[in-house]
Amino acid sequence: MTTPLADVAASGATLRAFLHGLPGVDRVGADQRAKMLGTRSIKTTAKAEAIDLAIRMVDLTTLEGADTPGKVRAMCAKAAHPDPSDPSVPKVAAVCVYPDLVGLAVEALGGSGVKVASVATAFPSGRSSLEVKVADTALAVAAGADEIDMVIDRGAFLAGDYLKVYEEIAAIKAACARPGDEHGAHLKVILETGELATYDNVRRASWLAMLAGGDFIKTSTGKVQPAATLPVTLIMLEAVRDFLAATGRKVGVKPAGGIRTTKDAIKMLVLVNETVGEGWLDPDWFRLGASTLLNDLLMQRQKLATGRYAGPDYFTLD
Numbered sequence: 327m328t329t330p331l332a333d334v335a336a337s338g339a340t341l342r343a344f345l346h347g348l349p350g351v352d353r354v355g356a357d358q359r360a361k362m363l364g365t366r367s368i369k370t371t372a373k374a375e376a377i378d379l380a381i382r383m384v385d386l387t388t389l390e391g392a393d394t395p396g397k398v399r400a401m402c403a404k405a406a407h408p409d410p411s412d413p414s415v416p417k418v419a420a421v422c423v424y425p426d427l428v429g430l431a432v433e434a435l436g437g438s439g440v441k442v443a444s445v446a447t448a449f450p451s452g453r454s455s456l457e458v459k460v461a462d463t464a465l466a467v468a469a470g471a472d473e474i475d476m477v478i479d480r481g482a483f484l485a486g487d488y489l490k491v492y493e494e495i496a497a498i499k500a501a502c503a504r505p506g507d508e509h510g511a512h513l514k515v516i517l518e519t520g521e522l523a524t525y526d527n528v529r530r531a532s533w534l535a536m537l538a539g540g541d542f543i544k545t546s547t548g549k550v551q552p553a554a555t556l557p558v559t560l561i562m563l564e565a566v567r568d569f570l571a572a573t574g575r576k577v578g579v580k581p582a583g584g585i586r587t588t589k590d591a592i593k594m595l596v597l598v599n600e601t602v603g604e605g606w607l608d609p610d611w612f613r614l615g616a617s618t619l620l621n622d623l624l625m626q627r628q629k630l631a632t633g634r635y636a637g638p639d640y641f642t643l644d
């Protein structure tokens with residue numbers, strides 16, 4: 327007898343049986359399909375729309391030990407007005423920073439509509455106790471983070487301790503709650519696909535994160551290679567599509583790490599359109615986590631509008 331979806335995490339054994347019962351990923355098929363979709367070209371008018379959509383989907387990110395208040399303030403200004411000389415350029419979806427910089431980002435972005443995302447849970451390795459991870463999350467939520475980007479415990483996942491990973495995600499989801507806010511901070515669950523070894527594991531980790539309550543599944547921290555590849559993003563998109571069909575709950579997807587060019591971003595949008603359709607072509611359901619993509623989107627946007635590139639000093643540094 328199959329375990330109902332609501333009960334799959336009743337024990338480590340039921341969870342394992344469920345995750346290992348998911349259909350295996352055809353590796354060659356996934357690579358080929360992602361490659362084929364990655365070669366699709368789009369028309370100029372569609373390209374202009376795609377660039378603006380991609381800008382609206384960017385989680386503008388800085389996750390460096392050397393991040394200063396000044397750098398984060400400058401990034402927030404850019405997030406709200408990517409090109410101050412052109413008010414037709416849309417704002418990005420969110421900025422993404424370390425927990426100690428959330429308060430500053432909230433203040434800098436006040437009223438702009440740009441969300442503040444914070445990494446948490448001993449990012450990027452995730453190697454700490456659950457107590458520390460919950461406290462890390464609570465700090466960011468209390469400082470006003472709209473979104474939490476947590477990392478899964480890859481060590482536990484690869485050792486087959488799926489229940490530990492599930493319970494940790496559920497605990498972090500609980501730490502996202504905020505008094506007077508029905509949903510609390512949105513939880514993005516970073517799988518760090520570059521450490522998961524197989525596409526089957528990417529599918530299993532996607533389901534695990536969604537079953538445990540993740541609002542988004544995210545490929546990578548940006549600190550491990552390979553990061554947001556097309557095949558991995560494809561597998562995660564298929565997972566959210568199948569999860570919606572099975573449970574009625576829609577989950578978002580965020581590829582992050584190594585997305586640097588307009589071409590990279592448009593390939594991602596084609597993948598979304600062809601895999602899960604227009605329902606995910608929205609910043610509420612699809613994000614592009616990137617530290618340096620925005621400038622290229624702005625350059626290509628201007629090239630489309632004017633026929634020429636701005637000089638290299640035109641846009642502020644990412």
Ligand SMILES: O=C[C@H](O)COP(=O)(O)O
Nearest residue numbers: 548582583584615616617
């Ligand atoms: O979440 C976003 C990533 O950390 C950014 O990675 P990136 O620097 O390769 O764009």
